[in-house]
Amino acid sequence: MQKTGTLIINDTKRLDIRFDLTTYHGSLQVGDSLELLIENRWIETTVGFDVNWYLSGIRTDNLIGLRVKITL
Structure with a gap:
């Protein structure tokens, strides 16, 4: 199953998807x-x-708010 969300940094300073x-x-x-x-x-x-945190092959200074899709 795939879900779509937005990248955030959570309370523990880890990259997460909302x-x-x-x-x-x-x-x-x-x-x-x-x-x-x-x-x-x-x-x-x-x-x-x-x-x-970074995404391989993606050039940006800010990951927060980027739209992503992940397979669960």
């Missing part, structure tokens, strides 16, 4: 695969962490 007002994925891990919506196209990427 699906609606009260439903969250529950902390993404390094290596997790997801798809990112860019210019009306879904782009496959993976989660990484160095000094900050």
Whole structure:
């Protein structure tokens, strides 16, 4: 099953996906695969962490608010 949501940083400083007002994925891990919506196209990427969270192959300074899709 795939779910679509918005990237956030949760209270523990981990990257997470908010699906609606009260439903969250529950902390993404390094290596997790997801798809990112860019210019009306879904782009496959993976989660990484160095000094900050990043998505492989995606150039942006701010991940918060990006639209993503993940297979559960």
